[in-house]
Amino acid sequence: QKEVEQDPGPLSVPEGAIVSLNCTYSNSAFQYFMWYRQYSRKGPELLMYTYSSGNKEDGRFTAQVDKSSKYISLFIRDSQPSDSATYLCAMSESGGGADGLTFGKGTHLIIQP
Amino acid sequence: GAGVSQTPSNKVTEKGKYVELRCDPISGHTALYWYRQSLGQGPEFLIYFQGTGAADDSGLPNDRFFAVRPEGSVSTLKIQRTERGDSAVYLCASSLGPAGELFFGEGSRLTVL
Numbered sequence: 547q548k549e550v551e552q553d554p555g556p557l558s559v560p561e562g563a564i565v566s567l568n569c570t571y572s573n574s575a576f577q578y579f580m581w582y583r584q585y586s587r588k589g590p591e592l593l594m595y596t597y598s599s600g601n602k603e604d605g606r607f608t609a610q611v612d613k614s615s616k617y618i619s620l621f622i623r624d625s626q627p628s629d630s631a632t633y634l635c636a637m638s639e640s641g642g643g644a645d646g647l648t649f650g651k652g653t654h655l656i657i658q659p
Numbered sequence: 660g661a662g663v664s665q666t667p668s669n670k671v672t673e674k675g676k677y678v679e680l681r682c683d684p685i686s687g688h689t690a691l692y693w694y695r696q697s698l699g700q701g702p703e704f705l706i707y708f709q710g711t712g713a714a715d716d717s718g719l720p721n722d723r724f725f726a727v728r729p730e731g732s733v734s735t736l737k738i739q740r741t742e743r744g745d746s747a748v749y750l751c752a753s754s755l756g757p758a759g760e761l762f763f764g765e766g767s768r769l770t771v772l
Contacts, residue, residue, distance in 0.1 A: 554699065589663070589750055589763030590702065634701050643692050644709075644757035646718060649701030 549573050552635055552650030560658050565622040569635035569650045572616065576637040576648070579611050581620045584632045584652065593633075594620065597641070625657045661685075663764035665751050671770045672741055680736045680767040684753030691734050692761060693726055694750040702750055708734060709757060741771045 552569045559565055567581075578597055582590035594609040596602045596618075602609045608621040618637075622629055632652040639645050664683040672678055684691050690709055694702035704718040708728045716726070723741075728734040738745055748766040 550701075552701070587765070589752070589765050591763065592760055595760070636701075640758075642756070642758035643690065643704075643752065643754060643761045644707060644714070646692075646704030646707065646715065647694075647702075647761070649703070651699065651701050 549648050550635060550637060550650040553653055554651050556654040556656055558656040558658060559625060561625060561627060563625050563657075565625050565629070565655060565657075566619060567622075567633050567635075567653050567655070568617060568619045570615075570617050571637055571648075573637070573639075573648070574613075574616070575639045578638045578641045579609070579618050580636040580638075580647070581607075581609055582634040582636060582649075584634060586631075590634055627657045627659050630655060630657045663751055663753055663762055665749075665764040665767050667767055668765065669768045669770075671772065673772050674741060674743060676741050676771075678738045678741055678769060680738075680749050680751075680769070682734045682736070682751030682753075682764060684732065684734070684751070685762055688753035688755055688759075688762075689731070690754045690757050690759065691728060692752040692754075693734070693736050694752065694763075696748045696750055696766070698747075705736070705749075707757075714757075738769075741769075743771050745769060746771045 581594040584590040610619040634652040635650040636647040693705040707715040752761040752763045
C-alpha cells in the first residue's frame with residue numbers, strides 16, 4: 547500500500563459544478579498538506595497549503611484536512627473549463643521540501659463547457 | 660529568467676547511454692530539488708540540495724543516478740547506463756529555503772529506447 551492514495555479519475559463534471567477531490571494517507575507523521583495543479587506537459591504549481599487539521603479557503607478553492615481520519619479534500623466551487631487539469635495532493639512531515647514531498651498519483655479533472 | 664528552467668525539454672536516448680539533465684533555479688533560491696514523474700504517477704522525490712551540498716539523496720534509486728550543484732545555483736542530474744525503466748519526466752524545483760514554497764520547472768522528458 548502506497549503512503550498516499552488518490553483516485554486517478556478521470557473525473558468529468560459540467561461547468562459551474564462543485565468539485566470534490568480527496569486523498570487518504572497512512573503516515574501519521576505528516577503535518578503539512580498541499581494541493582498542486584498540473585496542466586498537461588507543465589510542472590506542478592502550488593494551489594493550497596495547510597498545516598495540521600482544519601479548513602483553508604482561497605477564492606473558489608477550499609482545502610480540508612482531517613488528521614484523525616487521515617483524509618484531505620480540495621473543493622472547487624463554480625468550476626470553470628480552465629480548471630481542467632491534474633490535481634495532485636502532497637504531504638510532508640516538516641514543511642517545505644526539505645524532507646521530500648510525498649505525492650498522490652493525481653486526479654485528472656475535466657470541466658465540460 | 661523568471662521561473663525554473665530545465666534543459667533539454669525532451670531527450671531520446673538508447674539503452675546503456677549516459678544522460679545529463681540541467682536545472683537553472685530561480686535566482687536567489689538556495690534550495691533545489693529533483694523529482695521523477697512516471698506516466699500516470701505523481702512526482703517522486705529524488706534529491707534535495709541546500710546550497711552546494713546534497714542534504715538528502717535518499718530518493719535516488721541506485722548508483723547510476725548522481726546529481727551535482729557545484730556553485731549553489733545550476734544543478735545537473737546525471738544518469739549512467741540508462742535503462743528503459745528510467746523513462747519519465749524529471750522535474751526540478753527550487754525554493755527560497757528548506758521551508759519555502761516549491762516552484763517547479765516544466766520538466767525534462769526522458770525516453771530510453
